[in-house]
Amino acid sequence: xxxxxxxxxxxxxxxxxxxxxxxxxxxxxxxxxxxxxxxxxxxxxxxxxxxxxxxxxxxxxxxxxxxxxxxxxxxxxxxxxxxxxxxxxxxxxxxxxxxxxxxxxxxxxxxxxxxxxxxxxxxxxxxxxxxxxxxxxxxxxxxxxxxxxxxxxxxxxxxxxxxxxxxxxxxxxxxxxxxxxxxxxxxxxxxxxxxxxxxxxxxxxxxxxxxxxxxxxxxxx
Numbered sequence: 001x002x003x004x005x006x007x008x009x010x011x012x013x014x015x016x017x018x019x020x021x022x023x024x025x026x027x028x029x030x031x032x033x034x035x036x037x038x039x040x041x042x043x044x045x046x047x048x049x050x051x052x053x054x055x056x057x058x059x060x061x062x063x064x065x066x067x068x069x070x071x072x073x074x075x076x077x078x079x080x081x082x083x084x085x086x087x088x089x090x091x092x093x094x095x096x097x098x099x100x101x102x103x104x105x106x107x108x109x110x111x112x113x114x115x116x117x118x119x120x121x122x123x124x125x126x127x128x129x130x131x132x133x134x135x136x137x138x139x140x141x142x143x144x145x146x147x148x149x150x151x152x153x154x155x156x157x158x159x160x161x162x163x164x165x166x167x168x169x170x171x172x173x174x175x176x177x178x179x180x181x182x183x184x185x186x187x188x189x190x191x192x193x194x195x196x197x198x199x200x201x202x203x204x205x206x207x208x209x210x211x212x213x214x215x216x217x218x219x220x221x
Contacts, residue, residue, distance in 0.1 A: 047210045048086075048094040049193060051079050052102060052129040053111040053119035064118035066091030073113035076103045095131075097193025097208050102131065104158050104192050127159065130211060132191030134164070134184045138205040147171050147179050153195035153206050154182045163189040186211065 047057070051070050054060050070093050071079045078100040079093045086092070093110075095102055104126040111119045123129060134153075136142055143150035144166075157164040164182050171177040184206075193208045 047132075048082065048089060048092070049097055049132055049191070049208055051093050051095065051110045051119055052104070052108055052126075052131060052190075053114075053121070053123040054131070055118060055120060060118050061088060061092065063116050064092050065116045067115065068093070069113040069115065070110040070119060073109040075105065075109070076100060078102050079110060095193065097196040098204060099197075101193030101197045102129075103194070104129065104190065126190065127188075129190040129192070131193075132208040133186045133189050133211040134191065134193075134195050134206055135209050136182070136184065136206045137209075138201075138203070141201055141203075142182075142205045143200070145179060145181055147173060147177055149180065150200065151180060151182060152198045152200055156194055156198040158192065158194060159188055159190065164195065182206075 050057075050060060051074075055063060066081070068081055068091075071077075071081060078095050080096070082089045082092050082094055084090060106126060108123065108126070108129075111121055111123060114121070136145075139145050144154075151166060154160065154164045154166055162185065164184055166180050167183045168178045168180055171179045191208045191211065196204045196207050199206055
């Protein structure tokens with residue numbers, strides 16, 4: 001074998017070894033790109049804001065057939081389908097309240113369009129919807145709590161004076177003014193996200209979170 005042929009053989013072997021190492025590495029990186037977002041999706045709040053009438057998450061994932069009919073039925077285009085970064089929730093409907101909240105259509109067309117029961121047809125009134133609960137997560141930056149007359153979340157709430165009320169209290173900063181504080185009542189809040197969308201701050205100080213379990217006043221034995 002000539003020197004040129006031997007050198008060509010060594011180069012070919014080197015390229016083969018590089019390719020053999022590069023393929024598993026590429027697959028590992030690609031796998032990471034697919035799996036890591038599935039752990040951090042559903043917004044930083046840690047859950048997907050589902051359409052009205054959605055079953056509990058595990059039941060919902062089992063019942064939803066990913067048909068997209070609720071997306072088509074929503075007149076406000078508030079409902080979208082989860083993409084590849086959603087893991088097992090891929091193709092399921094959810095809402096990003098800050099971009100386009102649920103407008104609580106009185107006839108609830110999304111529920112009526114669902115063929116699988118993932119959206120409970122027993123929910124026929126908007127007051128009975130339970131998507132989550134609005135929570136003021138940044139009291140320091142809430143304009144109303146700081147003593148300014150904002151109250152935008154309150155005035156835009158579709159269940160005004162029920163889900164959100166204004167509670168006046170003394171302003172300790174000035175000593176003479178009144179703070180008109182918005183207060184969310186979780187037994188009435190449906191979690192539509194309209195307050196989150198309405199918040200005038202760059203980062204909303206009120207957001208929809210998963211409805212917390214009611215606290216017990218005493219231990220059960």
